[in-house]
């Protein structure tokens with residue numbers, strides 16, 4: 611199943627730059643692994659915001675929840691998920 615997720619990240623103001631940098635590095639590694647596994651199909655930055663749109667190809671809602679809740683930044687994210695179905699006009 612395909613899902614579109616929008617993730618908005620908000621770190622506490624009290625978080626140190628070093629801790630933030632550590633989260634960014636951990637997130638990059640986790641995200642890269644998901645992409646290599648084919649579970650994250652794409653990810654795009656929302657221009658001007660600390661947010662992304664990303665597309666997941668996973669078995670079901672439960673797997674998506676496991677993937678999303680495994681992000682190191684998960685405690686600092688607001689996530690909106692939209693399940694995707696094939697559009698009848700798609701030529702792919």
Ligand SMILES: O=C(O)CC1=CCC(=O)O1
Nearest residue numbers: 617619637641660661662
């Ligand atoms: O948008 C970000 O930078 C946070 C993030 C979530 C998944 C990812 O790869 O980065």
